Amino acid sequence: MRDDQTGTFWQQISGRAVAGPLAGSQLDRVPSDELSFALWRGSARSGTVLKPVSAFAKEYATKDWDTRMKRVKTVLDFPNSGLQSRDLVLGVEAFGVSRAYLVAQLVRDQLTEDRLNGEPVLIVLGPDQKSLRVFQVRVQAGQLPSDYYRYTAGTGNATMRTPLFVDSTTGSNWNFDGCAVSGPAQGECLPLIQSTKDYWFDWRNYHPQTTVFKHPGRVRS
Amino acid sequence: MARPDPNSRWLFISLVVLSLLAVACFAYPLYVIWPFRHQDASELGIALWVKRIGPWLSMLCAALCVAVLVLLWGRLRWFGRTAGVALVLLAAAACYGARVNVYELMFHPAGTPQFVTADHAKVDADDMVVAVRIDNVSRAYPVREMAYHHIINDTVAGEPIAATY
Numbered sequence: 001m002r003d004d005q006t007g008t009f010w011q012q013i014s015g016r017a018v019a020g021p022l023a024g025s026q027l028d029r030v031p032s033d034e035l036s037f038a039l040w041r042g043s044a045r046s047g048t049v050l051k052p053v054s055a056f057a058k059e060y061a062t063k064d065w066d067t068r069m070k071r072v073k074t075v076l077d078f079p080n081s082g083l084q085s086r087d088l089v090l091g092v093e094a095f096g097v098s099r100a101y102l103v104a105q106l107v108r109d110q111l112t113e114d115r116l117n118g119e120p121v122l123i124v125l126g127p128d129q130k131s132l133r134v135f136q137v138r139v140q141a142g143q144l145p146s147d148y149y150r151y152t153a154g155t156g157n158a159t160m161r162t163p164l165f166v167d168s169t170t171g172s173n174w175n176f177d178g179c180a181v182s183g184p185a186q187g188e189c190l191p192l193i194q195s196t197k198d199y200w201f202d203w204r205n206y207h208p209q210t211t212v213f214k215h216p217g218r219v220r221s
Numbered sequence: 222m223a224r225p226d227p228n229s230r231w232l233f234i235s236l237v238v239l240s241l242l243a244v245a246c247f248a249y250p251l252y253v254i255w256p257f258r259h260q261d262a263s264e265l266g267i268a269l270w271v272k273r274i275g276p277w278l279s280m281l282c283a284a285l286c287v288a289v290l291v292l293l294w295g296r297l298r299w300f301g302r303t304a305g306v307a308l309v310l311l312a313a314a315a316c317y318g319a320r321v322n323v324y325e326l327m328f329h330p331a332g333t334p335q336f337v338t339a340d341h342a343k344v345d346a347d348d349m350v351v352a353v354r355i356d357n358v359s360r361a362y363p364v365r366e367m368a369y370h371h372i373i374n375d376t377v378a379g380e381p382i383a384a385t386y
Contacts, residue, residue, distance in 0.1 A: 011293075018269065020274050030353050031353070031354075035350065036349060036350070037361065038347065046339075047352075047354075047360060049336060050335075051337050052371070053329075053331050053366075061364075062365075114253075143273060
């Protein structure tokens with residue numbers, strides 16, 4: 001990216017200025033989500049949506065663009081990494097470490113528990129069976145973080161408010177906002193951790209120290 | 222037939238060099254930063270530097286090309302004059318090219334973005350969106366649109382942001 005005001009070039013993946021008068025500067029990342037339109041609409045009724053530019057609408061990606069993109073050759077490969085270059089991963093950079101999670105496995109498992117530098121995190125599949133969010137499992141003082149979560153959402157017309165998972169410590173039900181909707185923890189919300197959906201080769205290139213999560217198998221249900 | 226004098230020969234060589242330098246201002250960054258081409262950090266650094274100075278350097282080269290051709294004109298035969306004019310035109314074309322953002326010819330910018338309410342958005346339920354929320358103002362950018370425009374310059378709740386994909 002290049003800004004017209006100073007002519008500085010900025011790296012999209014990191015928000016860092018790599019050349020020009022502001023080289024070395026850093027843009028602040030705005031917390032964002034990638035989720036299905038139906039799920040977003042259900043929780044943001046007063047929100048607004050980018051309107052297509054009619055002159056270029058026929059150039060927009062088709063619904064199968066990501067399937068076709070998988071066949072495009074990459075400029076980089078990491079052959080001994082255990083992942084294919086165009087494998088879709090959910091990249092998380094938190095608590096001083098970077099980790100990549102295979103999206104296909106996160107979707108199959110629905111609920112994934114992990115620790116990043118000792119901090120417990122939970123990766124949750126949304127009620128649309130496509131969106132993913134990462135939460136820090138932080139609880140109030142005097143409580144212990146749960147070490148066992150169970151995914152409870154079924155299919156159907158689930159929304160953002162639909163209870164998705166329950167924790168073993170309090171038995172509370174939590175939704176995709178990471179908020180307890182019933183049970184002793186009702187009203188509490190887990191902090192959301194920013195994550196990035198990316199191709200493995202790209203995530204690995206910009207996070208050379210990243211580790212890859214090894215899925216132990218489905219979470220107990 | 223009289224041989225060209227050494228000064229004329231060196232002037233013509235400088236005309237060629239200036240024209241090629243103007244072309245390099247446009248062509249080198251285009252080659253390095255071409256989509257789906259791997260760049261290493263130093264190569265990219267040089268290309269971005271050339272891209273920044275290219276518009277002015279190419280204009281200077283094109284102007285010098287004209288000046289050199291004017292100096293040489295009386296000493297050139299028809300073949301030399303034709304070649305000289307071609308080199309000047311090449312430098313002028315490169316000067317224009319150094320000012321054109323070819324990537325925005327491939328992926329047109331969205332300009333000032335327009336928005337509709339969620340109820341009026343023509344987006345399929347299962348299409349993915351990139352969503353932000355600032356001070357209770359929610360905004361969604363459909364991925365299929367973002368995959369073309371790549372950058373949307375927007376202001377959400379008074380905050381200027383660049384939504385990128």
